[in-house]
Amino acid sequence: MMNKGHLHQIHPILPVQDVVEALKYYVNKLGFSIAFADDSKNPTYAGIRRDDVEIHLQRHDVSEWESGFNAAMLRIVTQNIDDLFEEYKAQEVFHKNTSLKETAWQTREFAFYDLYKNGLTFYTDI
Template sequence: MPKPILHQIHPILPVKNVVEALTFYVKKLGFKIAFADDSKNPTYAGVIRDNIEIHLQWHDEKEWESGFNTPMLRIVTEHIENLYEEYKFRGVFNNKTALKKTDWQTREFAFYDLDNNGLTFYQNL
């Protein structure tokens, strides 16, 4: 019997406006649109960059008022310095965002997207 193998994970991030979220991920983070459930007013879409695929799902404003927690993603990368400089050039984060060496032997930086979903990019040392 073949051993089951897990290949990928596609996290779903809650967003207030799918079009605005798509614009942020494409223009600021360098992703490409993988799919959208509607070409004019999508409520569910996916973006892809290299081997990372993230899904974006619209959530009603009433849900945001209740203060639900948004996810924090940790994304493994290579050439972390170059990615940090790319995002810095594109104005993705504020001037307090820094590329840091951690006690757990990584180099990483973190910021929030337009809907307060946390994104941490890191490289093992």
């Protein structure tokens, strides 16, 4: 009998215009730490980590953004969602309509966009 493949983790890559600015945002506002960077002074690719989640950030040229480049949307499974909501609220990263709500699909969640319009949704199953 063959062993079945097992998916263990995913490391999504978010497009950003400036990796240094994105790192500052994720570290200072969202509580991530820097896992790695391809260059210590002017990175074009870097990874950030918080708890069991690792996200990679990749520089994309400004011309790509001007041509209607679509940014990513992430859904991140979260524990202690009320505490995380309050933490990010205090960091003033939310849009004025951001709220923590229960959904028809049985989750409790909130969502907002990062500096480069990548959508971040944090949720927990009810």
